[in-house]
Amino acid sequence: MTAISMVDYGALPAVRIEGPGGAAVIVTLYGAHLVSWKTADGQERIFCSARSSLDGSRAIRGGVPVIFPQFAARGTGMRHGFARVSTWRLVGSGDGFAEFSLAEGDLAPAIAAAWPYSFALALRIEVLADELRFSLEVRNPGAQAFPFAAALHTYFMVDRIANAAIDGVQDGEMIITDKYDHIHFGITEAIVLRSGMGALKLEQQGFPDAVVWNPGAADSAALADMEGDEYQHFVCIEPALVEPIELEAGGIWTGQHQVSVIAA
Numbered sequence: 001m002t003a004i005s006m007v008d009y010g011a012l013p014a015v016r017i018e019g020p021g022g023a024a025v026i027v028t029l030y031g032a033h034l035v036s037w038k039t040a041d042g043q044e045r046i047f048c049s050a051r052s053s054l055d056g057s058r059a060i061r062g063g064v065p066v067i068f069p070q071f072a073a074r075g076t077g078m079r080h081g082f083a084r085v086s087t088w089r090l091v092g093s094g095d096g097f098a099e100f101s102l103a104e105g106d107l108a109p110a111i112a113a114a115w116p117y118s119f120a121l122a123l124r125i126e127v128l129a130d131e132l133r134f135s136l137e138v139r140n141p142g143a144q145a146f147p148f149a150a151a152l153h154t155y156f157m158v159d160r161i162a163n164a165a166i167d168g169v170q171d172g173e174m175i176i177t178d179k180y181d182h183i184h185f186g187i188t189e190a191i192v193l194r195s196g197m198g199a200l201k202l203e204q205q206g207f208p209d210a211v212v213w214n215p216g217a218a219d220s221a222a223l224a225d226m227e228g229d230e231y232q233h234f235v236c237i238e239p240a241l242v243e244p245i246e247l248e249a250g251g252i253w254t255g256q257h258q259v260s261v262i263a264a
């Protein structure tokens with residue numbers, strides 16, 4: 001039996017989606033932001049900072065921020081775009097999945113004025129026993145083309161960053177020893193993340209790139225919403241469309257991400 005229910009996450013209304021075998025995720029309407037993914041074995045797989053704001057006053061630190069229409073500071077708009085700081089609508093649900101929407105009418109007036117395009121985002125999140133699936137659709141229902149970038153800025157929980165190894169983003173295995181922030185353009189194969197918590201396979205379609213980030217000790221200490229040695233316990237591996245593309249009037253772009261537990 002799979003089900004969805006409304007819960008509170010901090011001060012934020014959220015949707016809990018239960019999948020087969022008790023696997024479950026929690027997604028806040030603020031940002032359509034996945035903040036927890038427990039696989040059927042009860043193991044939490046996603047990092048969320050204990051110091052994160054959870055009241056809608058700023059982006060959540062951790063989870064899976066939806067990045068749109070700008071990646072980081074690569075543009076003139078809000079850092080990482082407005083999708084992660086806007087309140088989405090729950091528009092559909094079924095067996096182990098829910099769908100969220102964001103369009104220009106949902107934006108705060110100042111944000112809408114700064115990005116004056118007609119758009120519609122749809123994020124579908126589906127929970128299986130040992131797998132999580134995302135599908136992000138960007139539509140242009142307007143008469144004018146718009147440029148956009150997008151990413152699913154996923155914070156994967158690891159036991160210790162020194163125990164994490166990443167395959168599939170560069171030649172050979174990657175081990176992170178301190179601050180690391182790099183865009184790997186043109187991902188062609190599945191990525192595997194191994195740590196003391198087991199192994200995850202990450203597959204992406206539509207998103208051409210993968211960004212790998214860990215702030216390391218110094219940058220982490222400068223982040224108001226990250227505490228102590230929390231940086232030791234996650235690595236972001238982000239399916240991304242970093243270089244903006246134009247979406248013509250009537251156009252649709254789709255990016256997908258699947259994360260599954262595999263034998264270590």
Ligand SMILES: O=P(O)(O)OC[C@H]1O[C@H](O)[C@H](O)[C@@H](O)[C@@H]1O
Pocket residue numbers: 072079080181182211212213236
């Ligand atoms: O602090 P944020 O705006 O959430 O950004 C967090 C991080 O996002 C991406 O991974 C970028 O590559 C990093 O340069 C950035 O520091």
